[in-house]
Amino acid sequence: MSVSLNEKFYRVIANIPEGRVASYGQVALLAGRPRAARAVGAALRHVPAHLELPCHRVVFSDGSLCKGLIFGGPGIQEQLLKKEGVAFLPNGKVNMRCCLWESSGDFSR
């Protein structure tokens, strides 16, 4: 099956469990392109809202969130993550230590 990497990124993100977060690099890695973190972000930017894609569970490798260029507005992503049980640090970043998604699936194909 030949699908655009872009679509593959969507699949990976769609598989992120609730209360868990993944970095862009993580998504790219699972998609088979460990260096395509930027492509992931660029792709998400074009994601239609009707796909139910949990893009709010995708954060930077350091646990920080996007600067406000998200679906509804600034702070929305943080609110959603907190609501799902994601632990946040006092500095406003996600606790990657405990909430980083440990995927063991095969999204590379």
Added chain:
DNA sequence: ACTGTGACTCTAA
């Protein structure tokens, strides 16, 4: 085929 753009990541200072 080439260039520009982007919600990225890493290393160095």
Added chain:
DNA sequence: TTTAGAGCCACAG
């Protein structure tokens, strides 16, 4: 610790 620069990949025009 924070800031700056370079590298990376996919997509659209």
